[in-house]
Amino acid sequence: MKVWGDYACFTRPEMKVERVSYDVMTPSAARGILEAIYWKPAISWKIDRIHVLNPIKFDNIRRNEVNSKIPASNVKSALKGGEVSLHLDPNDDRVQRASLVLRDVCYCIEAHFEMTKEAGPDDTPEKHYNVALRRMRKGQCFHHPYFGCREFPVNFEFVEGEIPGSYYTGKNGGEKDLGFMLYDIDFADDMKAIFFRANMVDGVIDLERCLAYGGVS
Amino acid sequence: MIIQSLCRYYDILKDDPAVEISEYGSSNAKVSFVFVLSPEGELNNIVALGSDDARLRFQLMDVPMQESRSGKNPPPYFLCDNAKYVLGVEWLKKADFQKKYPSAANGENPSGCTVLEENEKGTLLVHGPSEDRFQAFKGLHHEILDGTNIPAVASLLTFLDAWNPETALDHPKIQDYKDDIFTGGNVIFECEGAYLHKIPAIRALWESHYARESAKDEQISQCLVTGNAEPVARLHQKIKGVTGAQSSGASLVSFNADAFESYGKGQSYNSPVGTLSMFKYTTTLNHMLASERNRIRIGDSTVVYWAETSNSSCEDLAGFFFNPPKGKENENGITEGEDDSRIRDAKTIRQMGDILNKVRRGRHLNRDDLGTDADTKFFILGLAPNNARLAVRFWYVDIFGEFIEKIARHYLDMEIIRDDFGSPFVTPYQLLKETSPKSADRKEASPILGGLLMRSILNGTGYPVQMYSAILSRVKVERSINYARAGFIKAYLLRQSRSGSSPLKEELISVKLNEENPDVPYRLGRLFAVLEKVQSETNKNMGSTITSKYFSSASTTPAVVYPVLLKLAQHHIAKSDWGFKTTQSIEEILSGVDAFPEYLTLEEQGMFMLGYYHQRKANYSKKNEKAVEEE
Numbered sequence: 001m002k003v004w005g006d007y008a009c010f011t012r013p014e015m016k017v018e019r020v021s022y023d024v025m026t027p028s029a030a031r032g033i034l035e036a037i038y039w040k041p042a043i044s045w046k047i048d049r050i051h052v053l054n055p056i057k058f059d060n061i062r063r064n065e066v067n068s069k070i071p072a073s074n075v076k077s078a079l080k081g082g083e084v085s086l087h088l089d090p091n092d093d094r095v096q097r098a099s100l101v102l103r104d105v106c107y108c109i110e111a112h113f114e115m116t117k118e119a120g121p122d123d124t125p126e127k128h129y130n131v132a133l134r135r136m137r138k139g140q141c142f143h144h145p146y147f148g149c150r151e152f153p154v155n156f157e158f159v160e161g162e163i164p165g166s167y168y169t170g171k172n173g174g175e176k177d178l179g180f181m182l183y184d185i186d187f188a189d190d191m192k193a194i195f196f197r198a199n200m201v202d203g204v205i206d207l208e209r210c211l212a213y214g215g216v217s
Numbered sequence: 218m219i220i221q222s223l224c225r226y227y228d229i230l231k232d233d234p235a236v237e238i239s240e241y242g243s244s245n246a247k248v249s250f251v252f253v254l255s256p257e258g259e260l261n262n263i264v265a266l267g268s269d270d271a272r273l274r275f276q277l278m279d280v281p282m283q284e285s286r287s288g289k290n291p292p293p294y295f296l297c298d299n300a301k302y303v304l305g306v307e308w309l310k311k312a313d314f315q316k317k318y319p320s321a322a323n324g325e326n327p328s329g330c331t332v333l334e335e336n337e338k339g340t341l342l343v344h345g346p347s348e349d350r351f352q353a354f355k356g357l358h359h360e361i362l363d364g365t366n367i368p369a370v371a372s373l374l375t376f377l378d379a380w381n382p383e384t385a386l387d388h389p390k391i392q393d394y395k396d397d398i399f400t401g402g403n404v405i406f407e408c409e410g411a412y413l414h415k416i417p418a419i420r421a422l423w424e425s426h427y428a429r430e431s432a433k434d435e436q437i438s439q440c441l442v443t444g445n446a447e448p449v450a451r452l453h454q455k456i457k458g459v460t461g462a463q464s465s466g467a468s469l470v471s472f473n474a475d476a477f478e479s480y481g482k483g484q485s486y487n488s489p490v491g492t493l494s495m496f497k498y499t500t501t502l503n504h505m506l507a508s509e510r511n512r513i514r515i516g517d518s519t520v521v522y523w524a525e526t527s528n529s530s531c532e533d534l535a536g537f538f539f540n541p542p543k544g545k546e547n548e549n550g551i552t553e554g555e556d557d558s559r560i561r562d563a564k565t566i567r568q569m570g571d572i573l574n575k576v577r578r579g580r581h582l583n584r585d586d587l588g589t590d591a592d593t594k595f596f597i598l599g600l601a602p603n604n605a606r607l608a609v610r611f612w613y614v615d616i617f618g619e620f621i622e623k624i625a626r627h628y629l630d631m632e633i634i635r636d637d638f639g640s641p642f643v644t645p646y647q648l649l650k651e652t653s654p655k656s657a658d659r660k661e662a663s664p665i666l667g668g669l670l671m672r673s674i675l676n677g678t679g680y681p682v683q684m685y686s687a688i689l690s691r692v693k694v695e696r697s698i699n700y701a702r703a704g705f706i707k708a709y710l711l712r713q714s715r716s717g718s719s720p721l722k723e724e725l726i727s728v729k730l731n732e733e734n735p736d737v738p739y740r741l742g743r744l745f746a747v748l749e750k751v752q753s754e755t756n757k758n759m760g761s762t763i764t765s766k767y768f769s770s771a772s773t774t775p776a777v778v779y780p781v782l783l784k785l786a787q788h789h790i791a792k793s794d795w796g797f798k799t800t801q802s803i804e805e806i807l808s809g810v811d812a813f814p815e816y817l818t819l820e821e822q823g824m825f826m827l828g829y830y831h832q833r834k835a836n837y838s839k840k841n842e843k844a845v846e847e848e
Binding site: 012013014015016017018020022023057058059060062067068069071095096097098100178179180182191192193194195197 | 218219220221438439441442443444469470471472474475477479482487488489490601603604606607608609610611612665668669672676
């Protein structure tokens with residue numbers, strides 16, 4: 001799957017208030033994009049490889065964001081029929097935040113899905129594969145996929161055959177260590193963040209290799 | 218990336234005996250006073266630290282870790298704290314005092330506090346909060362130090378136990394220093410010639426206490442710096458010394474509102490950084506921000522840079538490139554940078570010249586040019602404050618040789634004919650100042666420009682168009698162009714044409730006047746300079762000149778203005794002694810111009826300015842007289 005866009009912000013957790021993006025797309029962002037296109041409880045997407053096609057470029061912008069969230073307790077009491085207001089007034093609650101974001105990104109995502117416990121008797125891998133394939137080819141999605149922030153929409157296209165070459169192929173010995181990067185959130189274990197050592201070879205981050213290399217708790 | 222590199226640099230600095238940097242469990246603090254205790258626990262003497270210079274009444278010292286304090290009951294620090302904690306006495310400004318104790322405004326003695334002294338500025342008092350703090354301070358020291366038999370400890374504890382905040386001013390020594398001691402400066406203790414916090418046995422006690430405390434309420438999680446599962450810091454130390462941020466420091470990593478938190482996590486658990494890594498990166502950053510050598514200011518950002526080596530020559534050379542030494546006194550309307558005290562280092566200037574020459578000829582820089590390994594990793598981090606937080610403006614990593622090459626390329630592109638006086642290099646800081654009005658109260662460039670400019674310099678890409686148009690409009694409004702502005706216009710156009718995004722040819726954008734240049738806007742710019750000259754020759758004292766009336770429109774809509782200007786010029790030429798020569802040069806300049814364009818694009822306006830600047834420079838240098846710059 002080829003995805004591209006003008007802006008992207010894969011916020012680093014350590015710099016998440018005044019946002020600073022990772023150098024490249026995180027696996028969880030890639031998963032998010034695939035899930036926007038096709039997802040069912042019966043399947044779970046696993047990212048295999050991320051190809052970084054464009055050079056990594058940064059830009060800084062400022063955006064108006066809000067300072068607070070609607071408290072979950074308010075939502076709960078509203079569900080029970082309580083009289084609470086469920087809104088945020090961005091005019092009262094504005095905060096300007098600076099972001100260091102990526103410009104002109106283009107990636108190729110290689111992924112597969114695995115069947116989960118939720119799979120019923122009708123859920124065959126072939127069925128889901130074909131649905132996903134059809135949706136990707138047609139450019140259909142449940143909600144529009146985005147690069148890290150809703151403001152940065154993703155253009156996507158299904159790549160049949162050869163994956164385009166990367167800008168980084170053969171540069172600097174072809175290898176680039178990107179440090180520890182968020183792999184995903186472990187939703188089963190207290191939503192613990194999991195990090196992995198991202199290593200880019202010829203513009204390709206091979207997750208299986210990186211994960212095997214260690215660093216995941 | 219950023220935090221990781223800072224942590225690595227901490228390890229380098231720590232192994233370097235020439236650098237003083239805090240060890241784990243301690244931090245730097247501004248210490249103003251030493252309390253000298255007798256073995257019997259009496260306060261014998263008070264020594265004020267720091268120089269007599271009114272601004273610097275403290276000394277930076279390595280003291281037991283002082284974590285950032287906030288909230289209603291902030292914890293005391295160990296062996297180094299301010300008078301509120303050490304003595305239990307608080308100084309409140311008059312307004313604050315009256316806000317707290319409204320009854321005091323009526324001249325009554327408010328209940329709940331003891332006023333020690335009162336003057337028109339404020340009140341010195343002992344009250345609930347200050348007493349609580351003193352008790353907490355005493356408690357902490359008892360907790361850590363009880364059960365040891367170090368003589369100095371006994372003396373400190375005796376002093377604390379015997380101390381009564383309400384009689385603070387009865388002490389003659391405190392009376393002497395009362396104006397300074399209560400305003401927040403930190404106090405340390407000395408007994409028998411040694412600072413208490415430096416005594417190894419006490420340090421060991423503190424370290425074990427600190428390790429115990431920090432392990433107590435920590436969560437174990439995977440640290441995003443080291444990748445290992447370790448205790449995670451809940452709050453990060455504050456970063457001090459970023460221009461414009463709060464003086465108590467601002468946080469690089471912080472989560473001070475609901476909207477910043479996700480997945481039900483509080484505070485910095487949102488970003489698991491191990492306590493040790495947290496300590497390393499904050500300490501390194503504070504260390505660099507405190508030192509002159511690793512820090513510069515560009516626009517509103519404070520920039521630190523470092524090379525991943527203990528060899529400091531990289532940083533020195535980089536410092537020279539960021540903030541080149543100045544030549545003679547600068548009269549060209551360029552605002553001086555703030556660092557005027559920089560000593561000129563002839564050797565480094567020569568080295569810079571050599572490097573520029575090499576880059577001009579397209580050669581690679583080697584070890585001899587740089588005085589250090591060209592493959593050393595080099596980092597630049599631009600920070601800017603945003604409320605209580607710090608935002609990263611830009612972040613750059615490259616090998617050192619590459620970095621120097623990029624920045625040298627920038628200076629080469631900026632190169633332009635100029636007067637004999639003035640600095641040969643315009644620092645980015647000065648360049649940014651050129652975008653703001655000279656008359657403005659706050660001579661700050663737009664906050665976004667600093668980052669953009671630095672990024673284009675460091676990546677060797679085109680300059681930001683925002684910056685270009687800002688400079689153009691300054692030239693138009695102020696009707697004056699100096700070599701910093703002309704240099705930037707030239708550099709911008711040069712990079713535009715090099716990248717192919719502008720139809721201009723690279724060789725047409727020259728350092729000095731090129732009479733062969735057929736570019737129409739360039740010629741019109743030259744023509745304007747000639748017309749201006751003939752006018753000023755004819756009439757010496759004029760209120761309004763063609764420059765003040767027509768410069769802006771000539772550079773944007775020539776077709777409207779030039780016929781008028783040429784007609785006017787005829788009158789001047791008729792009166793001028795050099796009329797014939799002027800007519801000749803007008804003819805020569807206009808020989809390639811078939812028609813006056815209706816309007817000029819931004820790029821063409823730049824060419825116009827460049828032509829005007831070049832011609833002016835040529836006009837005056839030919840006659841070999843000092844250019845009378847600006848109106």
